[in-house]
Amino acid sequence: MHAPVEAQVRAFLAEQFPSPDGAVVAGDASLFETGILDSMGVLTLVTWLEETFGFTVEDDEVLPENIDGIDRLVAYIGRKQGG
Secondary structure, X not given: OOHHHHHHHHHHHHHHOOOOOOOOOOXXXXXXXXXXXXXXXXXXXXXXXXXXXXXXXXHHHOOHHHHOOHHHHHHHHHHHOOO
């Protein structure tokens, strides 16, 4: 069900924030703990989410529960899109 969104998220992350060791990132892995995403990268991620999926990421939604992991990002996108 979420495969296309997950594929988009993975492609974006691989292009913008390649994993330090080149490994495929597990869906439930922390993007911060693995070194893929840092505080500066959050702005890039938020901008991409808004432009790609057509919704606004509110300041109070920029939380680890929403953005710190591929599975969490896919679920967040689904919630924002009303699914």
